[in-house]
Amino acid sequence: MATLRQNTSVATKHKLSNTLRNWLPILHSSLGDLNEIMAPFVEANPVVEIKSGYEEEFAKKIPKKILSGQVSNSRTQQIEALTIQSRSLYEILDEQIGKPLFPTPLSQKIASFIVENLDENGYYEGDTKSFCGVNAISEDEFERVRLRFAFIEPVGIAAKNLAESFLFQLDNSDISDEAYPFCVEIINSLEDIHEFSSKEHFSEAMRVLSSFKNPPAIEYQEDSAQVVPDLMIFFNDEDEIEIKLNDEYYPIIKIDTNYAVEHEFITQKIKEAKSLVDALDMRRATLYKVGLMIVEYQYEFFVGGQIMPLTLKTLADEFGHNPSTISRAIANKYIACDRGLFAMKEFFTTAIDEDVSNAAIKEFLIGLIKQENRQKPLSDMKLLELIQEKFKVKMVRRTIAKYRKQLNIAGSSERKKLYHLH
Known part of the structure; x- marks a missing residue:
C-alpha cells in the first residue's frame, strides 16, 4: 500500500485529496460493484486498463477449509459448507411458517398462501375473499393469521401497503414508549409528514422511520445475485485463526506508461490512475482492519459462541471517522467463515448500554x-x-x-x- 505522508506541500495534499475522493465510493461499494463504480473513471482515462476479478470462478478462490466445511477445529462442530448464493425471500419465509406463530395446519396453509401472493416488493396482493370461500373460513380469521407476519423476518413483509409495513416495523423498533403513539400518527398520515415537524418527538420519529425498509423486500429483490465476501476468517492447520482478504476478486488495474509522460494531460491521467490504485489499497487495508477488530471483539462467535456487544461507535473511534461513515463502509460487505456467510453489519449489535447488547x-x-x-x-x-x-x-x-x-x-x-x- 502506498504511504500517504502528511506534510504541508500542496502537491501531497492534492494527492491525498484525490485518493480520499476515490476511496470513499470505492469503500462504500460492495466487492461485486467495484467495476461499475470505477467504470466512469476508467472510460475517461486512456492510460488505465482494468481486468475484472470476475473472470475466474469465485469458488476456486475460497480457502478449501471453508468451502468444504471440513474445518479441523476441536472447539466447534463441523458446520454446513459455505454457499455463495444468497437465499431467496421465499426460502427465508418458508423456514418461519411453523410453530409457534403458525401452529395449526390451517394457519400454515394461510401463511403459505400469503407467501405465494407477495408482489415483488413484499406486499400481500392475494384474493383473500376467494381463498376464504374455498376454505370455509372468515376473512377476519384470515387477517388474524396474516398479521402474525409482523413478527417474522424480514419485518414489514406481507403488509398490504407502505403504512402497514411501517407499523409492522415500528413494533420491532427501538422507539420510546412516549414517541410510539406519535409515530403511529405520522405513519397514518405520511403524505402530511411535514406538518408534524414542530411536534415533540419528531426527531426521534424521523430517526426510526428513516431506518425502515421501503419496500419491505428490498434486500431480496436481487436474491439471485452472487454474494461475494470481502473477508474470509477461518482456523488454519495449527488451529490459529486467520483473516484473509478476498484479494484475488479485486479488479486489477494496469497503468500504461508507454505514453509520452512529458505531455501534461498524460501526466495528470497517470497521477489519477495511481490515485485509484491507492484508493483500492486503502479499501483493502481498511476492511482488513475491520476484520481484525471483528475477530478481536467477536472471537467467541468464531468458536461457536454468541455475537458480543460491539457498537459502530467503537469502530468509528478506532478509525477516526463518523459512525455513519463506518455504517456505509460495512454495508453490503460479507464475511465467509466456517459458520457460513455473514453480513458484516451482523457483528455490530444494537447496544442497550456500553456493555450490554x-x-x-x-x-x-x-x-x-x-x-x-x-x-x-x-x-x-x-x-x-x-x-x-x-x-x-x-x-x-x-x-x-x-x-x-x-x-x-x-x-x-x-x-x-x-x-x-x-
Missing part, C-alpha cells in the same frame, strides 16, 4: 423460558424484572414483548396452554 439479553431471555415453571410461566413483567436485575439496565415491558416475538416465543398464557398439550 440486545443479543445477550435475548440469550438470557431464552434461558429463562427454558427453565420456567410450566405450571406458572413467567409473565413479561416478571421477565422484565429478572432481566433488569441481571443486566442492571432500564427497560420497558414492551421491549421484552418485542424480543419475545422476535424469538418466536409465545406469551405466558399461550405457553401454559402449549405446556398442557405435551
Whole structure:
C-alpha cells in the first residue's frame, strides 16, 4: 500500500485529496460493484486498463477449509459448507411458517398462501375473499393469521401497503414508549409528514422511520445475485485463526506508461490512475482492519459462541471517522467463515448500554423460558424484572414483548396452554 505522508506541500495534499475522493465510493461499494463504480473513471482515462476479478470462478478462490466445511477445529462442530448464493425471500419465509406463530395446519396453509401472493416488493396482493370461500373460513380469521407476519423476518413483509409495513416495523423498533403513539400518527398520515415537524418527538420519529425498509423486500429483490465476501476468517492447520482478504476478486488495474509522460494531460491521467490504485489499497487495508477488530471483539462467535456487544461507535473511534461513515463502509460487505456467510453489519449489535447488547439479553431471555415453571410461566413483567436485575439496565415491558416475538416465543398464557398439550 502506498504511504500517504502528511506534510504541508500542496502537491501531497492534492494527492491525498484525490485518493480520499476515490476511496470513499470505492469503500462504500460492495466487492461485486467495484467495476461499475470505477467504470466512469476508467472510460475517461486512456492510460488505465482494468481486468475484472470476475473472470475466474469465485469458488476456486475460497480457502478449501471453508468451502468444504471440513474445518479441523476441536472447539466447534463441523458446520454446513459455505454457499455463495444468497437465499431467496421465499426460502427465508418458508423456514418461519411453523410453530409457534403458525401452529395449526390451517394457519400454515394461510401463511403459505400469503407467501405465494407477495408482489415483488413484499406486499400481500392475494384474493383473500376467494381463498376464504374455498376454505370455509372468515376473512377476519384470515387477517388474524396474516398479521402474525409482523413478527417474522424480514419485518414489514406481507403488509398490504407502505403504512402497514411501517407499523409492522415500528413494533420491532427501538422507539420510546412516549414517541410510539406519535409515530403511529405520522405513519397514518405520511403524505402530511411535514406538518408534524414542530411536534415533540419528531426527531426521534424521523430517526426510526428513516431506518425502515421501503419496500419491505428490498434486500431480496436481487436474491439471485452472487454474494461475494470481502473477508474470509477461518482456523488454519495449527488451529490459529486467520483473516484473509478476498484479494484475488479485486479488479486489477494496469497503468500504461508507454505514453509520452512529458505531455501534461498524460501526466495528470497517470497521477489519477495511481490515485485509484491507492484508493483500492486503502479499501483493502481498511476492511482488513475491520476484520481484525471483528475477530478481536467477536472471537467467541468464531468458536461457536454468541455475537458480543460491539457498537459502530467503537469502530468509528478506532478509525477516526463518523459512525455513519463506518455504517456505509460495512454495508453490503460479507464475511465467509466456517459458520457460513455473514453480513458484516451482523457483528455490530444494537447496544442497550456500553456493555450490554440486545443479543445477550435475548440469550438470557431464552434461558429463562427454558427453565420456567410450566405450571406458572413467567409473565413479561416478571421477565422484565429478572432481566433488569441481571443486566442492571432500564427497560420497558414492551421491549421484552418485542424480543419475545422476535424469538418466536409465545406469551405466558399461550405457553401454559402449549405446556398442557405435551
